[in-house]
Amino acid sequence: MDSERLRSGPDSRPYAAPVLCPLPLRGGARVPGPGHEGGTHGALDGTGLRDLVACHGSPLYVLREAVLADTCGRLRSIFESCVSPLGLRYSAVANPLPAVQAMLRGAGVEGTLVGSGWHYRLARLAGVPADAILFEAPGEADPELTSALEEGARPVVATPPDLARLASLAGGRPLAAGLRICVRRPDGVLPKSGVPLEGGEAHRLARRMGHQGPVRLTSLHASAGTSLRDPAALAWVCTALADFALWLEGDQGMAVDELDLGGGLPGRLPLQGEPVGATPPPLEDFAAAVERAWRPYARAFARPPRLVLTPGRALVEQAMDLLTSVVACKRLADGTRAYIVDGGVNLVPTAWWYRHPIEALDPAPASPEESAVLGPLCMQIDVLGRRLRLPALRPGSLLAVRGVGAYGLSQSMQFIYPRPAAVLVRADGEVAELRPRETTGDLRERERVPEHLRAISWETLR
Ligand SMILES: Cc1ncc(COP(=O)(O)O)c(C=O)c1O
Secondary structure, eight states, X not given: OOHHHHHHTTTSOOOOOOOBOOOOOOOSOOOOOTTOTTSOTTOOOHHHHHHHHHHHOSSEEEEEHHHHHHHHHHHHHHHHTTSSSEEEEEEGGGOOOHHHHHHHHHTTOOEEEESSHHHHHHHHXXXXXXXXXEEOOTTSOHHHHHHHHHHTOEEEEOSHHHHHHHHHHHTTSOEEEEEEEEOOXXXXXXXXXXXXXXXXXXXXXXXXXXXXXXXXXXXXXOOOOSSOSOHHHHHHHHHHHHHHHHHHHHHHOOOOSEEEOOOOOOOSXXXXXXXXXXXXXXXXXXXXXXXXXXXXXXXXXXXXXXXXXXXXXXXXXXXXEEEEEEEEXXXXXXXXXXXXXXXXXXXXXXXXXXXXXXXXXXXXXXXXEEEEEEOSSSSTTOEEEEEEEEOOOOTTOEEEEOOOTTTTSTTOOOTTSOOOEEEEEOTTSOEEEEEOOOOHHHHHHHOOOOGGGOOSOGGGOO
16 A cells, blocks of 8 residues: 555645644633533643633634543443444544544444545544445545555445446456445435335345446445434334345345444434423434344344444534634623624534534633524524523633534534634543644635736735
């Protein structure tokens, strides 16, 4: 493998090792957050977090190593107590930071699902071996796919044309591949990706993979969506895949090694519109539902496949916060106290669908009042939270938006501000920078103004 190419990618700057920034922890009120109640878990106190912001800027994504490790260990033990053997893979789309993937791997996650060549390279940067990466990227260009296949990544056929393309890229060599099946949920929702089960398309494609060409079917994949509220949806996927695998074994003489039930396990955030105090169903309910669904199949196969989960959200949601600073205080027309902060829905797009807890980090318990937290963008929809019980804050006060680890950083966008830094806080309080804050230098490097349009010297920009 060409490790230099991998480290830098064909079109990016050389990989820079994370900067370690020692931060002495000082005294002050501890700030527990969801996911680490009662424990230290590397949670910096208010003073430590203020030091972090002084060092890396505000707003700031903060990844908490111990929360990630605990969440992963908990999820594994809940499911392994119901289903064995069980494989656990990480869906990198939820949060592709290499540090996240490396930590999950250290916590026993066996591989990563990626949806693009870009994410494939991030997984490799994280140290995930190529043969532990499931590469499902129907939109990816041939060179990206070819190099991943050459390294040993396992492709997933998600649309009928994928099969012909893989066959031609395989160049006559045998290639193990998965097949993603689109299974309609019990509530009628038809997931977007995969080859439809209804109408027999998935059966036809599987038959072709079994009996023609170099691409050999070794695993079946389906996913019921995201943030599921009904454990029956996961059980339904399990049943559909098991039926399909039994048909393959009985009618077609093809045994698959793996049934991947996908992601969709909920995190701990309530959805907007759910009653206050409502919490998503516990993971135990999902594990029990899968166990019940799988029980009749466990002995039905001559060679039973292994069940695998590929969650994203449930593993990473609680492990990351966004620290953000108050820039202005005001009253809304209805008298509600409102704080405008320096990070908005561009950094926490999930705030449109979920109620993120938002906590004041300064020891200022005075005058708690129902308040709104608004982002700095020029849109009405830039609201991080409403009806939050917050103390009286001033410009400069620091807030933590909790639970932004899933689809927060990964779906964030610059819009009108540079992207913030991301740091890792280890259980012992040590801090490592994962991603530096964007600077005007980055802007100069990325943007182009044609010579004839240049009114000022680009170099004079500060
Ligand atoms: C095929 C597949 N598997 C797993 C996931 C992860 O979903 P979640 O983050 O809800 O667990 C996704 C997310 O888009 C997906 O498309």
